[in-house]
Amino acid sequence: MFRRAxxxxxxAFVATGVGALTFYLSFYPDSPDxxxxxxxxxxxxxxxxxxxxxxxxxxxxxxxxxxxTIRPQAVAGVPVDGTxxxxxxxxxxxxxxxxxxxxxxDLPDPTLIQxxxxxxxxxxxxxxxxxxxxxxxxxxxxHPRLIWxxxxxxxxxxxxxxxxxxxxxxxxxxSKGTLVHLRPAGSHxxxxxxxxxxxxxxxxxxxxxxxxxxxxxxxxxxRTPNLLVLSDAGYKINDLEHLAxxxxxxxxxxxxxxxxxxxxxxxxxxxxxSFTSGNLKIRTQVGYPRKTNASxxxxxxxxxxxxxxxxxxxxxxxxxxxxxxIMHAVIESLTGLPxxxxxxxxxxxxxxxxxxxxLDSPNMGEAAYKKGPYQRTLENEMNFPDRTGGLYHDSLILxxxxxxxxxxxxxxxxxxxxxxxxxxxxxxxxxxxxxxxVQTWLEQCSEGERCDRIGSVLSRxxxx
Numbered sequence: 164m165f166r167r168a169x170x171x172x173x174x175a176f177v178a179t180g181v182g183a184l185t186f187y188l189s190f191y192p193d194s195p196d197x198x199x200x201x202x203x204x205x206x207x208x209x210x211x212x213x214x215x216x217x218x219x220x221x222x223x224x225x226x227x228x229x230x231x232t233i234r235p236q237a238v239a240g241v242p243v244d245g246t247x248x249x250x251x252x253x254x255x256x257x258x259x260x261x262x263x264x265x266x267x268x269d270l271p272d273p274t275l276i277q278x279x280x281x282x283x284x285x286x287x288x289x290x291x292x293x294x295x296x297x298x299x300x301x302x303x304x305x306h307p308r309l310i311w312x313x314x315x316x317x318x319x320x321x322x323x324x325x326x327x328x329x330x331x332x333x334x335x336x337x338s339k340g341t342l343v344h345l346r347p348a349g350s351h352x353x354x355x356x357x358x359x360x361x362x363x364x365x366x367x368x369x370x371x372x373x374x375x376x377x378x379x380x381x382x383x384x385x386r387t388p389n390l391l392v393l394s395d396a397g398y399k400i401n402d403l404e405h406l407a408x409x410x411x412x413x414x415x416x417x418x419x420x421x422x423x424x425x426x427x428x429x430x431x432x433x434x435x436x437s438f439t440s441g442n443l444k445i446r447t448q449v450g451y452p453r454k455t456n457a458s459x460x461x462x463x464x465x466x467x468x469x470x471x472x473x474x475x476x477x478x479x480x481x482x483x484x485x486x487x488x489i490m491h492a493v494i495e496s497l498t499g500l501p502x503x504x505x506x507x508x509x510x511x512x513x514x515x516x517x518x519x520x521x522l523d524s525p526n527m528g529e530a531a532y533k534k535g536p537y538q539r540t541l542e543n544e545m546n547f548p549d550r551t552g553g554l555y556h557d558s559l560i561l562x563x564x565x566x567x568x569x570x571x572x573x574x575x576x577x578x579x580x581x582x583x584x585x586x587x588x589x590x591x592x593x594x595x596x597x598x599x600x601v602q603t604w605l606e607q608c609s610e611g612e613r614c615d616r617i618g619s620v621l622s623r624x625x626x627x
Contacts, residue, residue, distance in 0.1 A: 195245070195265055195269060195311050196265065196266070196269050197245075197263055197264070197265065198212075198214075198262075198263070198264055198265065198266060199261075199262070199263045200212035200261070200262050201259075201260070201261045202257075202259065202260040202261070203258075203259055204258045211257070211260060212248065212260060212261070212262035212264070213262075214236045214246065214248055214262050214264030214265075215236070215264075215267045215270075216236060216237050216238060216267075216270075217234045217235070217236060217237060217248060218234055218235045218236065218237030218240065218241075219234065220233065221233055221234065221235055221242070221247075221499060222495060222496050222497070222498070222499045223496060224438055224439070224440070224493070224496035224497050225438050225439060226251075226436055226437065226438055226497055226582065226585055226586055227436060227437045227582065228253055228254070228437065229251050229252060229253045229258065229586060230252045230253075231249065231250070231496075231497050231586060232250050232252075233247050233248070233249045233498075233499040233589070233590065234247065234248050235247055235248075236248070236264045236265065236270075238270050238271055238309060239273040239274075239276040239277045239280065241276055241307045241308060241309050241318065242307075242308050242309070243264075243270070243308075243309045244308055244309060244310040244311065245263065245311070245590075245591065246262075246264045246265065247262065247263055247264075247589060247590050247591070248260065248261075248262040248264070249261050249262070249499070249589045249590075251586050259586070259587070261587075261589050263589070263591055271309065271316045276309070276318060279338050280318075299324035299325065299332055299334075300324055300325050301322055301323070301324045301334075302322075302323050302325050302331075303322045303323045303462075304322060305320040305321070305322050305336075306320070306321045306322065307319070307320055307321075308320075308321055308335075317337060317343075318337070318338060319335045319336065319337055319343050320335065320336050320337075321335045323461075323462065331347070331348045331459075331461045331462065331466075332345055332346065332347060332348060333345070333346055333347070333348040347502075348461050348462070348502075355377070355378055355379070355380045355384075355403060356375050356376070356378075357375070357376060357377075357378050357384070357403050357406050357407060358373055358374070358375050359374055359376055359406060359407060359409065359419055359423075360372065360373055360374075360409065360410055360411075361374055361416075361419055361420055361423050362420065362480060362530075363423075364482060364522075365480055365481050365483075365529070365530030365531075366411075366477065366480055367529055367530040368529070368530070371410075371411065374423070376422075376423060376426070377426075378403070378406065383399075383400070384400050384403065384406055385400065385418055385419070387426065388441070389429060389439065389440060389441045389442065389443060390425055390429065390443050390444075390445070391443070391444045391445070392418050392421055392422045392444075392445045392447065393418070393444065393445070393446050393447070394414075394415065394417070394418055394447050394448050394451075395446050395447065395449050395450070395451045396414065396447075396448040396451035396452070397451075398414050398415045398418070398448070399415075400415060406419070411480075416480075417447040417448060417469065417477070417478075417480070418447050418479075420479050420480045420485075421445050421447055421467060421485050422445070424482045424486055424489075425443070425445055425465075425485055425489050427482075427486075427521075428485070428486040428489045428490070428521060429443075429489065431521045432490075432493055432517075435578065436493070436582060436585075438493055438496075440489075440492045440493055440496065442463055443463055443464075443465070443489070443492055444463060444464045444465070445464070445465045445467065445485075446464060446465070446466050447467050447469075447479050448467075448468070448469050449466040449467060449468045450468050450469075451469075454468065454469040454470060454471050454472065455468035455469065455470075455471065456468050456471055456474055456475045456478070457478075458475070458478050458484055458488065459488065460488040460489075460491035460492060460495075461502075463492065465485070465488040465492075467479045467484070467485070467488075472533075473533065474532070474533060474534060475528075475531045475532060476531055476533055477530070477531055478531050480530055480531065481528060481529070481530035481531035481532075482530070483518050483522060483524070483526065483528060483529060483530070484527075484528060484530075484531055486517075486518045486521055486522070487514045487515060487527065488514075490513070490514040490517040490518055491510065491514050493585075494510055494513050494514060494517075494585065495510075497585045497586070498510075498513075498585060498588040498589065498590070498592070499589060500513075500588060500589075500590060500592065503554070504593075505557070505592075505593035505594055506590070506591070506592060506593065507554050508553075508554055508555075508556075508557035508558040508560075508594075509558070509561060509588060509592060509593075509594070509597060510558075511554060511555055511558035511562075512557075512558035512559065512561030512562040512565075513561070513562075513581065513584065513585070515527055515539075515541055515559075515562040516541070516561070516562045516565045516566065516577070517581065519541050519562070519566060519569075520569070520574065520577065520578055525540050525541035525542040525566050526539075526540050526542075527539050527540065527541075539555060539559060541559065541562045541565070542563075542566060542570075543559055543563040544563070544624075545559050545560045545563045545624075546560065546623075546624045546625040547564075547594070547598065547625030547626050548625050549625075550594060557594070560594075560624075561594075561597065563624070564620070564621070564624045564626060565577045565580060565581055567620050567624065568580060568617060568620055571616065571620050572613065572616045572617050572620060573613070576613070576617055579604075580601065580604055583600065583604045584597065584600060584601075584604075587600045588600070598626055601621065601626050602621075602626070602627060605617060605618060605621060605627075
């Protein structure tokens with residue numbers, strides 16, 4: 164029986180055929196009755212947010228001397244869309260937490276959820292023919308999720324597929340087999356040293372140079388315990404002697420450049436953030452034999468096309484593009500921010516900032532973009548009130564502010580605030596929430612004149 168403590172609800176369950184699970188809740192026709200709580204170390208533990216029935220961690224990672232975990236609320240093991248509990252621990256001691264969840268009486272009955280889950284095998288057979296028509300290769304199993312739509316709880320089954328050009332899509336079905344949405348988803352090693360030729364800062368800012376890099380002695384070679392670089396064109400490196408002979412005119416050069424930039428980026432995050440991102444894959448020549456402008460991160464994979472020669476060229480040779488996409492893995496693990504909407508702008512702004520701090524340059528796409536000197540720059544005067552809702556436009560408001568802290572105050576200030584935001588932003592964070600955290604961070608500043616300079620930058624750009 165569906166439980167409700169606050170008010171009467173109408174429960175409608177379609178039980179015919181493979182009927183979809185639908186709950187009509189008269190209590191909140193437009194949106195669930197979210198409970199949002201934030202807890203800090205100086206508050207009593209009794210005020211710690213405690214959502215019931217937590218699912219498995221969806222994002223987690225180490226950040227400096229803290230460990231960050233994000234878990235969804237769950238019913239019968241099914242994650243509830245829009246919910247989370249983000250915790251920050253230091254030496255296993257909880258220091259900060261924020262949650263967005265629903266009270267137990269506002270959640271659907273687990274027995275009804277379980278009944279619908281039992282239909283998953285029938286659904287798999289039912290949708291196979293339709294999936295074949297999408298011309299999109301399915302790359303994951305069905306993952307159930309509870310979503311709120313038009314006053315109803317709906318159980319959907321999501322999976323990912325990849326188009327021939329490298330684009331990843333999220334496909335969702337209800338338990339009737341009806342398509343709900345189709346949208347972009349945005350061992351032990353023995354080591355060898357191999358001398359390779361590459362552009363250490365990309366072909367625009369550096370000459371081809373000889374470098375010694377660490378590679379695996381196992382076939383594949385361009386791999387570490389945390390990273391694997393492959394080519395969608397099927398190109399392979401035959402042996403270490405082959406690796407040493409690769410030059411820019413060789414098709415495998417994309418793999419060498421991407422491997423070099425990615426390893427530098429991962430080393431930087433480990434040194435500066437104490438964060439280790441495992442099980443990352445980079446795919447080059449995505450969309451082969453077409454030369455695509457693919458350049459995106461999704462589900463622990465970075466996908467890089469070759470560039471069409473008109474808008475972009477040699478995408479894998481551009482350090483800002485490779486590092487930017489790698490940084491999305493870091494941000495996703497620590498914040499759970501989405502890739503669209505305000506959260507998507509925050510994702511892009513943080514990825515640009517982390518990239519710029521590593522390269523000591525505000526320009527993104529400087530080596531690969533052919534329509535101008537760069538695709539976008541953090542060296543701008545865009546202020547907090549200038550938001551338009553544009554994904555990349557608004558991202559420059561955050562990254563521009565952080566870059567100003569670097570150039571007008573100190574690189575340490577920009578990096579400290581970036582790390583603070585990584586520890587505090589959550590899957591539902593937007594610009595207002597980010598502004599609040601920026602102001603809290605400034606309130607904790609205790610360095611006198613330096614704090615005044617930080618305040619001046621933040622005030623001028625509308626963040627105070």
